[in-house]
Amino acid sequence: MRLYIFICILMLSGCSFFKHKQEPVPALKTLLNELSFYKLDNQKRLHAGDLLEHSLWTHYAATALLEDKSPWVADYTFTERDKELLSLAGLLHDIGKAGRSELLSGTHPKLQYRIALNDGGIATKITYTSDHEEHVQVGFDYLAELFFPIGQAPQFFSSRSQPISFQPLFTQLNVTLEEQKLVAILVGMHYSFGKIVRGDLTFDQFLHEIKHYAHFVRYNNVDEHLLRLAVLVQVADVTGMSYVEPRPTWLLQTPDACPPSHQNVPSAYDRFGYNTQRPITIFHQLLAYFKNQKTFKRS
Numbered sequence: 584m585r586l587y588i589f590i591c592i593l594m595l596s597g598c599s600f601f602k603h604k605q606e607p608v609p610a611l612k613t614l615l616n617e618l619s620f621y622k623l624d625n626q627k628r629l630h631a632g633d634l635l636e637h638s639l640w641t642h643y644a645a646t647a648l649l650e651d652k653s654p655w656v657a658d659y660t661f662t663e664r665d666k667e668l669l670s671l672a673g674l675l676h677d678i679g680k681a682g683r684s685e686l687l688s689g690t691h692p693k694l695q696y697r698i699a700l701n702d703g704g705i706a707t708k709i710t711y712t713s714d715h716e717e718h719v720q721v722g723f724d725y726l727a728e729l730f731f732p733i734g735q736a737p738q739f740f741s742s743r744s745q746p747i748s749f750q751p752l753f754t755q756l757n758v759t760l761e762e763q764k765l766v767a768i769l770v771g772m773h774y775s776f777g778k779i780v781r782g783d784l785t786f787d788q789f790l791h792e793i794k795h796y797a798h799f800v801r802y803n804n805v806d807e808h809l810l811r812l813a814v815l816v817q818v819a820d821v822t823g824m825s826y827v828e829p830r831p832t833w834l835l836q837t838p839d840a841c842p843p844s845h846q847n848v849p850s851a852y853d854r855f856g857y858n859t860q861r862p863i864t865i866f867h868q869l870l871a872y873f874k875n876q877k878t879f880k881r882s
Contacts, residue, residue, distance in 0.1 A: 605836045610752035620742045621681050622844075624712040629851060630824045631843040634681060634711070638674050639841050641823030645673030646832050648815055654863055655818055659811060667833045668762055669812055672769035673819045674834065679722030679770075680711055682739035682747065706742040716774055723771030723796060725749060726763065730800050756834070764800040765809070771796040772813040773820050779869065780855065780862050786872045810873055814866055824851035 606612065621634035630637050648655055649666040661669075685691040687698070694717075697710040721737060726749055728736035738746040753763050775792055778784035793813055797805045825848065829838035852858055 607835055608752070608755040610749075610755050611834060613747070614752060617741055617747070618681060620706060620709045622708055622710050624710055629713075629848070631826055631845050631848040632841070633844050634677060636841050636844055637823055638677055639823075639829070639835075639838075640825070640827035641676055641819050642670050642674040642832065642834070643827040643830055643838075644822035645670040645816065645819035646830060647822075647827070648819060650830075655815060655866070656811075664762075665808075665812065668758075668765055669769070669815055669819070670832055671756070671758070671834065672766045672773070672812075672816050673823070675726065675766065676722065676770050676773040676816060676820055677718060678725055678739070679718030679720065680714070681709075682725075682741065683721060684738065684740050684744075686711070687740055687744060709742060719771060719774045722773075723767055726767035726770055727800050729760075729763070761802070764797075764802040765812070767800055768793065768796045768802060768809065769812055769816045773816045776814045776817040776866070776869075777821065777855070780865055786869055789869065790873065790876070807870065807873065810870065814869070818857065818862075821851050821855055821857055824848075 607615070615635065618635040618638055623630060623633050632640060646666060646669075647653070649661050649669065683691070683696075686694055686696045689695050694712060694714055698706050699708040699710075701707050724731075724737040725739050728738075728748065728750070731737075739749070741747050752758075758766070772793055775784060775789050779786070779789055793810065794805055797803075797809070802809075826841075826843045829835075829841055831838065856862060
């Protein structure tokens with residue numbers, strides 16, 4: 584009876600014990616906070632959100648591709664862990680746009696962050712412009728830090744110019760070394776299928792890129808499974824250029840609403856033709872080409 588009364592008092596008092604919001608792991612909270620500083624230059628705007636919003640929307644889009652049985656996955660079975668790792672790669676896919684020491688210091692030959700400071704000299708906003716494809720390699724390098732010679736790995740720098748390693752994030756999320764390699768490869772490949780769709784990359788070039796990244800991190804399973812995930816992370820990226828409804832995920836179990844920062848930005852999914860059958864047809868042609876290449880090499 585006493586226990587029942589105690590529980591009733593707690594519920595009536597609005598005790599946070601019953602309203603507890605499950606927080607992301609500390610390293611993820613740190614990373615999301617860092618991404619929140621970055622604001623995309625309004626010129627040539629392709630995204631409805633800034634870096635944090637776009638990263639979260641891509642994370643949700645990657646999750647939705649597998650949970651909602653998208654046509655992109657209709658003919659294949661992925662595991663729950665595949666969904667988790669794909670969604671992690673979605674969250675991290677544009678990490679190479681942030682934390683770049685040469686853009687913070689102004690030593691890059693063409694690009695530079697515009698940093699707004701408060702009265703205490705602390706950064707409050709970092710405006711960045713599109714670097715086309717540089718961020719793809721930078722993001723891969725951040726996540727592949729363990730495979731560089733000692734002291735040569737590119738480092739992610741915080742808004743206070745302090746180096747941040749991604750190893751605490753992987754450790755706190757129980758991501759194994761083999762899974763780290765996979766996530767790094769997906770981040771490195773997140774631009775590539777879109778280039779095929781635009782006619783800027785051949786199937787052979789795509790396969791060369793994925794093998795190059797896999798070789799660098801000593802990942803041996805360059806197979807259909809990896810190829811499919813490399814395509815899906817790009818589809819999630821295009822989807823996440825516009826608002827994507829938040830949903831509980833393994834990283835963010837009680838997500839906040841993440842509305843667009845910028846209105847009247849056309850849907851990239853529609854603009855790039857992903858609302859038609861053509862990209863899926865190209866995807867299946869790529870799969871068939873890959874399988875034929877494997878068969879030819881065995882024969």
